Each structure stands twice: as structure tokens, then as C-alpha cells.
Amino acid sequence: MAGVRIALWDLPTRIVHWSLVVLIPFSWWSAENHDLERHRWSGYAILGLLVFRLIWGFVGSSTSRFASFLRGPRAVLAYARGSGDKRLGHNPMGGWSVVAMLALLVAQVGLGLFASDDDGLETGPLNHLVSYATAETLTELHELLFNVLAALIALHVATVLFYLFVRRDNLIAPMLGGSKQLDAEPAARPTMARPLRALAVAAVAFAIMAWISKGAPLAW
């Protein structure tokens, strides 16, 4: 097959993506089974991944940056009508759906940090910062919001399947392997960030996650 193979998604972005695919259902499952210990650990892992992804959205490879895939309403409308540019990476609608999912995930994890079960024995690490009544409300929101998150994820998966079967465009393989086969050399190839930079961002994300999991103390 002629054409070129280009690097599309960097390794850190793929690791974040597939880890979330595993951890979000696990978080749901552990909560339903009242295994709050595992639920907390899974939540911390998601928190660390989220912090990483948010920073990576500013300093990562070109296809992972928010600035590269968040487009104005005109670009989104043009894309919805079937015209518009065919850039590499997230399309103008997909970009917003990614940010919506990340934002909901931030809210979901954020609420979980303050949540408490009825016994008050199992709590998120920031529960001590809010009153009993506030924690009760935040816990209810935490349970409700998951349904919205799940709906958005379902939409996301449905769209990917639509591209696979109707548009005959396999988006899954590049998210797994990182590269995409193109018919011709694109106008510009995505620029990939250096692995060392990913390690530095991962260290920062881990530190922030660890600090929050300790209850965000202001002094050690």
C-alpha cells in the first residue's frame, strides 16, 4: 500500500486514554460493590491521569494540545455540514467532546474527594474540609453526575463505531498504536513531544495527586 505512515497520538496520551477506559468502569464497579478502599485508589489513579492530561493539553505533542483541537463555532458547523478542513487529530466536534469528557471527569473526581458514605467511615481525602451537610450534597451529586459522564462516554463510543462502520475510518488503531496510514504526505506532520518532557509532567502530576490524597495539608 502506497502512502505514508505518520505518528498521530503520542504514547502518554494513549496511556492516559486506555487507563481511563479501564479505571472508569472499575471505579463504577467498586462503588456499586461498596468497596470504597479500591474505589479510592482507582479515583486517585484517575486524578493523577487527569492532572497529567490537563497539563499535557498545553505542553504535549501538537495533536494533544487543546489549542490545536478546540475550534470556534464556525469550524464546528462547517464540519457538521460535511465541509471544513480535514486536519489531523481530533475533528472540530470531537475536540469539544474530549474537553467535555475531561471536564466532567474533573467534576466527578473533584466531588468524590469530598464524598462520604453513610457510616462516615469511608470518605474522600478532602471530606474534612466541608461540613456534614455539604458533604452529603456533594456525595449525592457525585452519584448523579456519573450518569451524565456515562452518557457522554456512550456517545463517544457510538461515534467511534459510526466512523468505523459507516465512514470506514478506523480511529481505534491509531489510538492503540499511535500512528496512522495516509494516502499522501500531509501538509504538516504532527510534532511529537520529547519523552523527557512527559516524564517531567508525570512527576508533577504525581506530586499533586499525592498531596491531594493526603488531604491537601498546608504544612507537612
Place this chain on the structure above:
Amino acid sequence: MRTRLIIGSVAAGLASVAMAQVPSVAEQVKARQAGMKSVGAAFKGLRDEMSGTPDAAAVKRHAAVLAGHSSKVGGWFGASAASAPGVTTAALPAIWTRNADFRKAASAFDVEARKTLALANAGDMAGVGGQLRALGGTCKGCHDDFKAKDD
């Protein structure tokens, strides 16, 4: 005169019956849920104090609230306070079918709550901190068997 007296006493009797009427199931359920919420808030208060430098006065206050409720928990679940149509309660039927076990769980809570209060009154903050696990264990011990999980 005589009839008046009779009517009067019958009326007074009826009134007193109305006054002393047992609260409805819904009222009892609401009252005990409010009681449990206050137990939950006091327990959270203790935990929060222990997560930083405890304020001895606040610890005493929360411990007193807990010990004030702990002796009453058994009474919150009398036979007349089982469920009724339209009343949402997380109380499981096991409370009444295995009532001896339920009362045991309630008195375990009472014992630990009193211990906590004694430590708090003695100003033994480290002791209160160490006591929280035992105290919390009695909440969980009862909830696991007698309270429905909320889903």
C-alpha cells in the same frame, strides 16, 4: 349539670387521647433519621478534629452529642416504627425479626460512645483518636446488618 360534667370529661378524655396519640410511622422514621444524621454529623466532627490539631472543647461537644443519642438508638426502632407504605426508610426488617441482635449492636454503640465521652472529658485527645476506629466499627457493624445500602 351531671350531663355537662359527663360531656366535659368525655371531651377532655378524647382530647388527651388525641394528645398522647402515638406519632405516626412517618413521624417516627423522620425523627430517627434526623437523629442518625446528627450522630453522623457528630462523628464527622470528631474525625475532622482528629485530622488536625484537635480543639478539646469541640471534641467534648461532639462526644457529648454522640453519647446523648447512643442510649436512645434502640428506642428509635420500636415495633410501631417499622415501615409503612409511602415511607422511605433504610431500616431493614431484620431489625424487628432479629431484634435481640439489633439491640446488641445498639448497646455496643452505646458502650463505645460512653468510652469516647469519658476520654474527651478527661482531655485525652490521643485516646479519643485511638477510640474512633472502635466507635466507627459499631456504626458499620449495625449498618452492615440492619441498614439498606443506598442503591
